Amino acid sequence: MAWLIPHPLLPTSLFPSGLKARCSSHPSFLEANRLCKLYKIHTPGIQELQKLAFCSHLKTKLETQALSQRSETAMAQERFFNLFPLLVLVLLALGCVQTSLGKESRVMKFQWQHVDSDTTTSSPSYCNEMMKRRDMTDGWCKPVNTFVHKPLADIQAVCHQRNVTCKNGQPNCHKSTSKMNITNCHLKHGSKYPKCTYQTSQEKKYIIVACEGDPIMPVHFDDSV
Numbered sequence: 001m002a003w004l005i006p007h008p009l010l011p012t013s014l015f016p017s018g019l020k021a022r023c024s025s026h027p028s029f030l031e032a033n034r035l036c037k038l039y040k041i042h043t044p045g046i047q048e049l050q051k052l053a054f055c056s057h058l059k060t061k062l063e064t065q066a067l068s069q070r071s072e073t074a075m076a077q078e079r080f081f082n083l084f085p086l087l088v089l090v091l092l093a094l095g096c097v098q099t100s101l102g103k104e105s106r107v108m109k110f111q112w113q114h115v116d117s118d119t120t121t122s123s124p125s126y127c128n129e130m131m132k133r134r135d136m137t138d139g140w141c142k143p144v145n146t147f148v149h150k151p152l153a154d155i156q157a158v159c160h161q162r163n164v165t166c167k168n169g170q171p172n173c174h175k176s177t178s179k180m181n182i183t184n185c186h187l188k189h190g191s192k193y194p195k196c197t198y199q200t201s202q203e204k205k206y207i208i209v210a211c212e213g214d215p216i217m218p219v220h221f222d223d224s225v
């Protein structure tokens with residue numbers, strides 16, 4: 001606040017014309033006027049010119065302050081616009097990574113929920129055990145799930161076999177050219193979470209899967225016929 005001390009010899013050139021018009025929009029201008037009035041009240045003996053000089057000095061300081069604030073804002077804006085293309089690139093890259101991770105996780109989920117290459121004959125308790133082991137009874141009882149007892153490569157190969165329309169109308173389903181050894185698990189009537197109990201049915205059927213991606217992979221089990 002040292003600059004508030006009035007200098008009695010302040011030249012009148014420090015009274016820029018139109019200062020009031022330029023500064024009056026700044027909130028600090030009103031504060032300056034208030035201070036000037038206070039100053040006049042508490043220093044009745046001071047010469048009119050000194051008071052005017054002080055007030056003008058005060059207003060000039062405020063104007064300089066306002067201008068420097070404005071230039072800081074302009075610099076910040078400039079920095080933002082310089083960094084904007086980089087920001088867009090980073091966001092685009094993140095979007096691509098997320099999309100590819102999403103696709104990968106759908107492929108993994110399909111394999112986790114529908115591929116059981118090790119089993120050839122399923123026991124009556126197969127579905128109760130497998131639905132629990134493969135996390136399809138966590139938080140709810142998945143109503144229907146099919147396990148395919150074939151090597152993963154044979155199931156992935158279905159994506160290059162006959163193209164059919166999926167049950168939901170999507171065009172990306174494929175039907176296997178040969179019947180496969182599968183186990184269908186159906187939630188028993190009246191079975192309620194957390195006691196999920198399943199009917200196990202071993203069958204030999206064509207499978208229909210939805211495929212996506214490059215390389216194309218199964219991401220959804222649509223039906224067995």
Ligand code: UMF
Nearest residue numbers: 113144145146147219220221222223224
């Ligand atoms: N589903 C099967 O596993 N087998 C069938 O014969 C029919 C359906 O359609 C909803 C879910 O039911 C499918 O989920 C599939 F797992 C199961 O995660 P998904 O494969 O899209």
